[in-house]
Amino acid sequence: MSKSTQRIKTIAKKEVVEFVRDWRTIVAIIIIPILMFPVLFIVFPILLESEAAELDNKIVNIEIQSNEFPDYLINSFDENYTQLTIINKTFDESLSLPLDDLDKVRNMEIDAILRLNYSEEIWYYSIIHLSTSESSTEAKARIITSLIAFENNITELRIIDGGLEVDSTLDPLRWDGDTNKADVATEGEQAGLILSLFIPLVLAIWTFSSAIQPSIDMTAGERERGTLEALLGLPCTRNELLLGKWLGVATITGVGVLLQIVGLLFAIGYLASSDFIGVPALSIEAIVLIIVSIMLFAIMVVALELALAMRSHSVKEAGSILGPAIILIIFPALFTQVINLDGIESFWFSIPVINVLLALRELLLDRVIIEHIVIWFTSSVLYASLAAYYAARQFKREDIVTTLS
Amino acid sequence: MTNDNILLKISNVRKRFGEVLALDDVSFEINSGEVVGLVGSNGAGKTTLLRLMSGVYRPTSGSVTLGDQTPVHLMRDNLGVVPESTGLYSRLTAWENIRYHSRLYGIDDSVSWKRTLKFAQSLDMEENLSRYTKGFSRGMRQKTALLRALAHGPKVLLLDEPTAGLDITSARTVRALVEQIKQEGGTVVYSTHQLFEAQQVCDRIIIIHNGNVMANGSPDELINENECNTLEEAYVALTQEKARIRFEDSNNDKGLTKIWNKLFRPKTPSTSSNSEVIESE
Numbered sequence: 001m002s003k004s005t006q007r008i009k010t011i012a013k014k015e016v017v018e019f020v021r022d023w024r025t026i027v028a029i030i031i032i033p034i035l036m037f038p039v040l041f042i043v044f045p046i047l048l049e050s051e052a053a054e055l056d057n058k059i060v061n062i063e064i065q066s067n068e069f070p071d072y073l074i075n076s077f078d079e080n081y082t083q084l085t086i087i088n089k090t091f092d093e094s095l096s097l098p099l100d101d102l103d104k105v106r107n108m109e110i111d112a113i114l115r116l117n118y119s120e121e122i123w124y125y126s127i128i129h130l131s132t133s134e135s136s137t138e139a140k141a142r143i144i145t146s147l148i149a150f151e152n153n154i155t156e157l158r159i160i161d162g163g164l165e166v167d168s169t170l171d172p173l174r175w176d177g178d179t180n181k182a183d184v185a186t187e188g189e190q191a192g193l194i195l196s197l198f199i200p201l202v203l204a205i206w207t208f209s210s211a212i213q214p215s216i217d218m219t220a221g222e223r224e225r226g227t228l229e230a231l232l233g234l235p236c237t238r239n240e241l242l243l244g245k246w247l248g249v250a251t252i253t254g255v256g257v258l259l260q261i262v263g264l265l266f267a268i269g270y271l272a273s274s275d276f277i278g279v280p281a282l283s284i285e286a287i288v289l290i291i292v293s294i295m296l297f298a299i300m301v302v303a304l305e306l307a308l309a310m311r312s313h314s315v316k317e318a319g320s321i322l323g324p325a326i327i328l329i330i331f332p333a334l335f336t337q338v339i340n341l342d343g344i345e346s347f348w349f350s351i352p353v354i355n356v357l358l359a360l361r362e363l364l365l366d367r368v369i370i371e372h373i374v375i376w377f378t379s380s381v382l383y384a385s386l387a388a389y390y391a392a393r394q395f396k397r398e399d400i401v402t403t404l405s
Numbered sequence: 406m407t408n409d410n411i412l413l414k415i416s417n418v419r420k421r422f423g424e425v426l427a428l429d430d431v432s433f434e435i436n437s438g439e440v441v442g443l444v445g446s447n448g449a450g451k452t453t454l455l456r457l458m459s460g461v462y463r464p465t466s467g468s469v470t471l472g473d474q475t476p477v478h479l480m481r482d483n484l485g486v487v488p489e490s491t492g493l494y495s496r497l498t499a500w501e502n503i504r505y506h507s508r509l510y511g512i513d514d515s516v517s518w519k520r521t522l523k524f525a526q527s528l529d530m531e532e533n534l535s536r537y538t539k540g541f542s543r544g545m546r547q548k549t550a551l552l553r554a555l556a557h558g559p560k561v562l563l564l565d566e567p568t569a570g571l572d573i574t575s576a577r578t579v580r581a582l583v584e585q586i587k588q589e590g591g592t593v594v595y596s597t598h599q600l601f602e603a604q605q606v607c608d609r610i611i612i613i614h615n616g617n618v619m620a621n622g623s624p625d626e627l628i629n630e631n632e633c634n635t636l637e638e639a640y641v642a643l644t645q646e647k648a649r650i651r652f653e654d655s656n657n658d659k660g661l662t663k664i665w666n667k668l669f670r671p672k673t674p675s676t677s678s679n680s681e682v683i684e685s686e
Binding site for chain 1: 422456459460461462463481482484486487488489490491492493494495496497501505506508509510511550553563
């Protein structure tokens, strides 16, 4: 191993060791990425379900105001969980105007009021409710369920009265057989499609965001703590310093991104039990190109962040610049998700950030299109080189040794 | 001393930062086995000079060479540097800090460990080598930085205010170590703004004021040349010109930062109006 390689390795190793010795880093780089998606996709729905179950068991007060009270509708409410008050009433004005009932609902004496008016074969209705109250919203939902059942019943009776068969009249168009079997895409291709919807997004955003803290710590942080000056007096060159730090940040970020994707796949697999997502069918070329595209993206992003952080006068300033800069990744990442890959114009593959994200989407679908590969590879190498050149320039600045803060 | 003995040579060095001339035509030589003091007030240019000697800065004009006229930035293996801030990593132990720098110098761990142990005994630091530096006192940090600078066996040791902020005992220990290095034939450049310390430790003193070398000689030579009774009197006589303020100010702000600072920088009343307010009160 050459002296230069040895120095780069020493710098990178020290950066990683120093970084992981802080428990907050372990939380940020390992615990959060692993748990984020499982918590979001598994624990959160469980919490929602338990809240919904609690609401289902709640007894709600519903008042029905009408000039007629059909038995079918009244009986459709579950009497165990609903307290019904029936008031005979006719309406001269619009049913939707709360009028005298406004305070009653606002003060939550009644959760919701169903108003009905039967006139010339039509049931007119409205539900007076308070949308900011969960009880009132639940009462409204139960009323709507009963009304749908009531409406279906009326429709069926009228079809029978007209001498028609109910089932064929209401459902005259039907798919024959298993819908999944009619899809000619293989399971592997379908899995690739699903993965292509979120893997590039997660990869781009998390690569950028998880590199922010180590980039600042290893540049502006070092300067502010006074460790940079001692380092600059050593025989290692500024380029070795940059490469060592880049390797350190890339390692930390790589681990974070990898763990987040593992967490994401676990959450999706758990939710959908392996039917929803399988192993994408990828050729060796596609896998190699995926790795190349991610590496080029990481070179660009980490070099840019190191450069911007080194250029900043203080840790605070670096944070103020790099924090909002994540928008530069989020917007293209979201935009890329809606671009149609079928017949896509080639120029898209030359736009920074978008090029790598589109490449990842295409490759996850196992579409190895030479023209696109040449464009995204060339442009990515160019952008990564520019970012590395910019970073090298910042690291070679003489004034990086002092801070104005 | 003969020319063969010259280890570090500073020739007509100018160093400019934007509009500020930090060092103006500075020339002197450091001989092998010497302890040379750089003495001057804050902002005199001592740290800039040390950074030029350590290769962190490059001269705007002139040269800083080591040994056989080689630019110093190409010979950094021969230097040991202790910056004023010490520059220790708090999440590494003292030994890990030392080993990190030694490895970057290309020194085997066993060699640097032996050298570290040797000097750690003098500094009473053996017990602390395996401790994280996070909780270290200023004195312990300074001693660790010294061990780190010595671990690779440098030809020249550059010390920037090595006793600043230290208690009396720690300062004495540091000075004793410098004496030990001198006895072993080592070369030390010792930046300080304390004359007493320079007189005690250094063979030769270079007085720097406002970026210029005002005097260069042994303490006795400086006293005699200026017809004074003490070194302090000689220093005052040599540095009568008002000391400039440090140039690390935000006057170099550009673009939006300049406009922003102009809008929001607090207005400070002038000294004369302050006096008027005080008098009227």
